[in-house]
Amino acid sequence: MIRYDEADNQPADRPAGSFYAQDLAAAADLNRERQKPHIIKAQDMVVEDCAQGLLTHIANPTLNALDYDIDAYIQELPPDGRSGKHRHMAEEFIFFLEGRGYSLHWDVDIAEMGETFNWKMDDVPKRFEWEAGDWMFIPVNTAHQHFNLDGDEPARFLSATSRVFKWLGVHDLEQLEAAPTYRGY
Structure with missing residues (x-):
């Protein structure tokens, strides 16, 4: 049987909590x-020149708090240009x-697993040709890089990844080579 303290009607010898109030506040925050907004306007998207290349971020929690699980951007490759390798x-x-080009994929396997992972990447990549209207799947942990074959026009593609690996604490993004257009932070 639970004994109650007569002064505040709380069980004796137990700390008082506010868990239910926290749950109500969390539900109100979620509401x-x-x-x-369910739509992100083009003028609100963030353009970034980074080691991977020129990206226009279209899905990111900074842009919209409703976006919990997808990161997406549009990348532009300049004429005869390439992305970074990551x-x-x-x-x-x-x-x-838009455009036409190819992508290189290097399979990556675990070389050693301790407190951190050490990776072994294939020496020879697989080459995949693409053009506007095609889509490509890049498997988990595959190193990759994209190339524009057109010398006159840029190529553009939409990239989307799941944020679940970030939530789990194993995001493990590694930039292996910077895009030639990148000038540093």
């Missing part, structure tokens, strides 16, 4: 979040919007 734990979906 406020649901009222945020790998990440999340699989990636790419839809080619």
